[in-house]
Amino acid sequence: MKLRTIRYFFREAFVNLFRNGWMSLASIGAVASALIIFGSFLMISINFDYIAKNVESQVEITAYVEDSVDKLKINQIEYNIKSIDGVKEVVFVSKEQALEEFKKQVGEELLEGIENPLPNSFRVKVETPQEVAGVAERIQKIDGIEEVKYGKGVVEKLFKITYWMRLVGLAVMAIFAAISVFIISNTIKITVFSRRREISIMKYIGATDWFVRWPFLIEGMLLGFTGSLIAIALLATGYSYLYDMVKMNVPMISLLPIEEFYDYSLGLLLMGTVLGAFGSGFSIRKFLRV
Amino acid sequence: MQHIIEMVGVSKIYPGGCAALKDINVKIGKGEFVFLVGPTGAGKSTFLKLLFREELPTRGQIFINGKNITRLKPKEVPYLRRRLGVVFQDFRLLPQKTVYENVAFAMEVIEASPREIRRRVPKVIEMVGLSHKMNSRPHELSGGEQQRAALARALVNNPDVIIADEPTGNLDPDTSWEIMKLLDEINKKGTTLIVATHAKELVDAMKKRVLQLEDGRLVRDEERGVYCCET
Ligand SMILES: Nc1ncnc2c1ncn2[C@@H]1O[C@H](COP(=O)(O)OP(=O)(O)OP(=O)(O)O)[C@@H](O)[C@H]1O
Ligand SMILES: [Mg+2]
Numbered sequence: 001m002k003l004r005t006i007r008y009f010f011r012e013a014f015v016n017l018f019r020n021g022w023m024s025l026a027s028i029g030a031v032a033s034a035l036i037i038f039g040s041f042l043m044i045s046i047n048f049d050y051i052a053k054n055v056e057s058q059v060e061i062t063a064y065v066e067d068s069v070d071k072l073k074i075n076q077i078e079y080n081i082k083s084i085d086g087v088k089e090v091v092f093v094s095k096e097q098a099l100e101e102f103k104k105q106v107g108e109e110l111l112e113g114i115e116n117p118l119p120n121s122f123r124v125k126v127e128t129p130q131e132v133a134g135v136a137e138r139i140q141k142i143d144g145i146e147e148v149k150y151g152k153g154v155v156e157k158l159f160k161i162t163y164w165m166r167l168v169g170l171a172v173m174a175i176f177a178a179i180s181v182f183i184i185s186n187t188i189k190i191t192v193f194s195r196r197r198e199i200s201i202m203k204y205i206g207a208t209d210w211f212v213r214w215p216f217l218i219e220g221m222l223l224g225f226t227g228s229l230i231a232i233a234l235l236a237t238g239y240s241y242l243y244d245m246v247k248m249n250v251p252m253i254s255l256l257p258i259e260e261f262y263d264y265s266l267g268l269l270l271m272g273t274v275l276g277a278f279g280s281g282f283s284i285r286k287f288l289r290v
Numbered sequence: 291m292q293h294i295i296e297m298v299g300v301s302k303i304y305p306g307g308c309a310a311l312k313d314i315n316v317k318i319g320k321g322e323f324v325f326l327v328g329p330t331g332a333g334k335s336t337f338l339k340l341l342f343r344e345e346l347p348t349r350g351q352i353f354i355n356g357k358n359i360t361r362l363k364p365k366e367v368p369y370l371r372r373r374l375g376v377v378f379q380d381f382r383l384l385p386q387k388t389v390y391e392n393v394a395f396a397m398e399v400i401e402a403s404p405r406e407i408r409r410r411v412p413k414v415i416e417m418v419g420l421s422h423k424m425n426s427r428p429h430e431l432s433g434g435e436q437q438r439a440a441l442a443r444a445l446v447n448n449p450d451v452i453i454a455d456e457p458t459g460n461l462d463p464d465t466s467w468e469i470m471k472l473l474d475e476i477n478k479k480g481t482t483l484i485v486a487t488h489a490k491e492l493v494d495a496m497k498k499r500v501l502q503l504e505d506g507r508l509v510r511d512e513e514r515g516v517y518c519c520e521t
Contacts (some may be wrong), residue, residue: 005401019386201382204342205443206372207399209364290344 005211013218016191023191024223030183032234035272038176039235042257042264045169051255052162057160061124061136061150069144074120080142081122086135089125119146120216130159143256189283200290210287216280224276225269232265293353294320294450294482295341302336302349302506303484310336312506320450325493326486327517328503334486335379335468337503338453341484343367344352355450372400375444375481377454383428384436389415389439390424396443401521410446418442418472428491434465441472452483458489466492 017024062083065074072090081090092102098118107118126135132150192199204210240258247255295318310333318324326334339345340352343359352359359370366450383392397407403439415424415450418438437457442451454473458466470492475481487493493500493516498513501508 002401004404008398067303092398197382198384201384202399203368204344204371205396205399206368206375206447208368211399 005224008213008220012215013222016195016215016219017222020191020194023194026256027191027223028227028230030186031224031272031276032230034176034179034183035231035268035283036234037092037179039231039264040238041169041172041270042268043235043239043261045166045172046264047256048161048162048165048169048265051253052165054254055158055162057125057129059126059129059132059151061122061126061132063124063136063139063142064147064149065121065143066144067119069120074145077142077144080120081124082137084135084138086127086131087124088127091123093121093123095120108135132157170258185279185282188280191219192280192283196287199284199287203288203290212255212288213281213284216284217277220278220280221273222276223273224279226274228272230271231272232268235268236261236265293317294355295321295484296353298351298353300338300340300347300443302333302345302353303348307368309506311340311347311503314508316508316511319343319484320483321477321480322470323474323483323498324485325498325500325515326381326484326503327488327493327500328509330488331505332421332503333506335455338376338484338486340453341451341453342376344373361383363489372447373451374451375447375449377437377440377444377452377457378458379455379457381440383436383439383443384510388425388427389420389442392439393413393426393442393446396446400447402447414446415439415441417445419468433460434462434469437461437465438472441469445476445481449481450475450483451458454483454485455486457485457489458492463491470496493517 066078069077078090078092081087095116095118098121099116102118122139125138126132128162133156136148136150139145199212203209236258239261243255243258246253295316297314297316300311300314301309303309314337326337327335336345340347341354341359341363347360350360354370354372385393387395393415393474394407394411397410402410406416412421412424416420420435420438420442423431423435423439426435427438431439441452441454441457444454454472457473458469461469466489470489473485474482474496497514500510500512500517502510502512502515502518
């Protein structure tokens, strides 16, 4: 392909973009709205995931040690826990530390003069939250462990919720991706349809399919690119607003930081551009068969 | 004489069941000027469409320059069309482009160099006598002028064959005559011409080879023929 031909493709794409000004605006609008909807769901689903991960990472196991166990045995137990598959972190909490924490919670004076009733314990974090139950069971089996707690039931329920949140998020995203492709290919179909005569003339005077196709592909990519830029600008504004709102009013929930949104916006930009190319490539196919 | 076009047992049945051409066998030599005549619906346009692959024959083989064009892959079709200059009855000029741009476009499509385009296009437009309308768009032109522009576009890439479907269709007798003279000049420079027409007087006056179709059959093939012998 010659350089001047490539220049011709771009010139042609730009000229057509402006010549069909209203149609182009409609296409950009369609791309932008589809991507805004898609992007919104993407952000919702990503945030679900982010929140779920946060909550999940807070899940931990507390293993209480029998009172009769001595210092040496405690080290042995710690080693045993650490060597269980899937254990990420083990922290020993002595009787005294536990009492200190407890005092902080309920107040110093109340516990004055009482013998420390709290046992030694380990706080265990696991690599993947879903392994909590299995790990807990194995810790329980270690000699010298009296009791293991990890919020049985609650944890399982939490995982069920986050699982469904992810699934629904993915499904909604897939649906809106499909809808976006549909809208884009249809809008570009209108552009292509209004120029089907031109296309057939080009074919009859000996143009190759690619010669006809390229300007349309570039036009589609430009439309998709512009549309996604608009969508990203609006989404970013909306998201940063939402982020601040949530931060101020619901401090216990932390949303995905706005910086991370920009990583995703690059993906959206690519997606809009590719969708534009696909849409126009798809709609021109039929008209090339002359 | 070397044959540039050869049809062997060609039939065309349209999807609706209409048999537009029936067992056509014909050879056309390099540099010939051939009129294709016959009543409306006889199959003239179909005959021409088979040549530049707007349609495929239902049966039979078509050779252009010895190459069987019924076997071409879609990818090869553009290169066939580049060797044929087609003048469509409805001109098929691009409405947004000027005469110059329309003609230049045919060269851009085949990736000719800008220098060559600048050199060749004005020459061809002058040849068809349209220099004064070079920068007009098709809707600013009369029917005859549009016909010339279409002819210029068909000519610009020096095709081996020019195919014209009723090039004088809606034109007054004087203009028709001028167009025919133009076609004859082009033919004298060595280009093969195939012209479908209803213009009886012109065919009779030009004394060229005449192929007559009737109801899809080739009923007459006459050197230096006339439009119709019976009536
Ligand atoms: N695309 C098509 N589909 C179905 N039938 C067709 C098609 N094109 C032409 N025909 C039929 O084929 C026959 C021949 O048509 P064609 O256009 O070749 O005639 P023609 O000789 O060019 O007529 P005219 O002088 O009116 O232009 C006609 O009966 C027509 O109805
Ligand atoms: Mg016809």
